[in-house]
Amino acid sequence: MPTPLLISRDPSLADAVLASAAAVRVEPVIARDTEAIRRAWPGADLVLVGVDLAATVVGLGLPPRRGVHVCGPDADSLLAWSVPLEAPAMVLPEQSGFLSSLLVGRDELRSNGAAVLRLVGGSGGLGTTTLAAGLAQRAQRRGLDAALVELDPLGGGIDLLFGAEQAPGWRWPDLSSAAGHVGDLKGQLPNVSGVDIVSMGRPALPDDSGGSGEPGLPRPEAVHAVLAGLVRGRELVVLDAGTHPDPSFAAQAQTLLVVGAEVKAVVAARARAIALRLSGAQLVVRTGPGRRLDPALVADTLGMPLCGTVGHAGWLPQALESGEPPGLGRRRFSRECDRILAEALA
Numbered sequence: 001m002p003t004p005l006l007i008s009r010d011p012s013l014a015d016a017v018l019a020s021a022a023a024v025r026v027e028p029v030i031a032r033d034t035e036a037i038r039r040a041w042p043g044a045d046l047v048l049v050g051v052d053l054a055a056t057v058v059g060l061g062l063p064p065r066r067g068v069h070v071c072g073p074d075a076d077s078l079l080a081w082s083v084p085l086e087a088p089a090m091v092l093p094e095q096s097g098f099l100s101s102l103l104v105g106r107d108e109l110r111s112n113g114a115a116v117l118r119l120v121g122g123s124g125g126l127g128t129t130t131l132a133a134g135l136a137q138r139a140q141r142r143g144l145d146a147a148l149v150e151l152d153p154l155g156g157g158i159d160l161l162f163g164a165e166q167a168p169g170w171r172w173p174d175l176s177s178a179a180g181h182v183g184d185l186k187g188q189l190p191n192v193s194g195v196d197i198v199s200m201g202r203p204a205l206p207d208d209s210g211g212s213g214e215p216g217l218p219r220p221e222a223v224h225a226v227l228a229g230l231v232r233g234r235e236l237v238v239l240d241a242g243t244h245p246d247p248s249f250a251a252q253a254q255t256l257l258v259v260g261a262e263v264k265a266v267v268a269a270r271a272r273a274i275a276l277r278l279s280g281a282q283l284v285v286r287t288g289p290g291r292r293l294d295p296a297l298v299a300d301t302l303g304m305p306l307c308g309t310v311g312h313a314g315w316l317p318q319a320l321e322s323g324e325p326p327g328l329g330r331r332r333f334s335r336e337c338d339r340i341l342a343e344a345l346a
Helices: 012-022 034-040 051-060 075-085 098-102 128-141 158-162 220-232 263-275 295-302 316-321 332-345
Strands: 005-006 030-031 046-050 069-072 089-091 114-122 146-150 195-198 236-240 254-260 282-286 306-310
Touching: 005 012, 005 051, 012 069, 012 098, 030 034, 034 051, 046 051, 046 098, 046 332, 051 069, 051 075, 075 089, 098 220, 114 128, 114 332, 128 146, 128 158, 128 236, 128 332, 146 220, 158 195, 158 282, 220 236, 220 295, 254 263, 254 295, 254 332, 263 295, 282 295, 282 332, 295 306, 306 332
Parallel strands: 005 030, 005 046, 046 069, 069 089, 114 236, 114 254, 146 195, 146 236, 254 282, 282 306
Antiparallel strands: none
16 A cells, blocks of 8 residues: 655645545644644655645655555645646545545556656647657557547547547547546547557547537546556556646656748747646657758757658648558668657667
């Protein structure tokens, strides 16, 4: 069982955490002052930061670590501290079931499981989703058991890139009730060319009966449970996080920030990297018409290591429209994905 640490002076929050802990026979440590926080921070298996002391924790400049969650009764207040703490938000007592799964250690993306690559778009229109799909496909071609997960609530369905919109299998709407320990999902997800895919549903318009589920992601505990299950059972999990990623998976994943080789895109990516605290990310630079900055200069400007480049592929839109998964052939795009994989997984 994990040894949880609660950082809070709020008695009602402490009561909610202690009730969940008692139900699973776990005894948390409660830290209420800076000395106790500094002492307990490195050794705790799980850290729950009460929103009442979130500013204190940020101000202490503690070393980054996994397993941190910010919790409290008000969702808006939690979200305000989620990014500075690089921690998912947990509304208590409403999400006590999620807390219970954390307390028994069933939620975290284990370091002895799959490698996790999280792709974040520095701005829109860079083909971040296509790159995520290409990396998953190339990983499978290298013999890795790979899964591709769409985490952009407005992504529209990453299965479309594989021509798999009609393929049988569970999508996020079907996984909305997941909780705690999720078993192996092999055989339950759409699978194209050996890659398991978790994609968004496509809700019906008011005059359309052809939708496939509700828009957006399920509640956080369902997303965490599904991802943890995938990490336990795969060798590589690729997350398409979009341009506004949830910070929940920052500590567990290697983040690749995709940025265009043009001034406006670099400025936008810099603002996003600062806002999301992506200091540990690697860069993938998109080149091509109108994107002519030197990738090394882009990396120096953003202060991040260059993982690879992706050039213009005029054939790609037509191939995707016809349902050909990106990364299948021996074109330059596939070779670029291979190089990025080798660098990111090194």
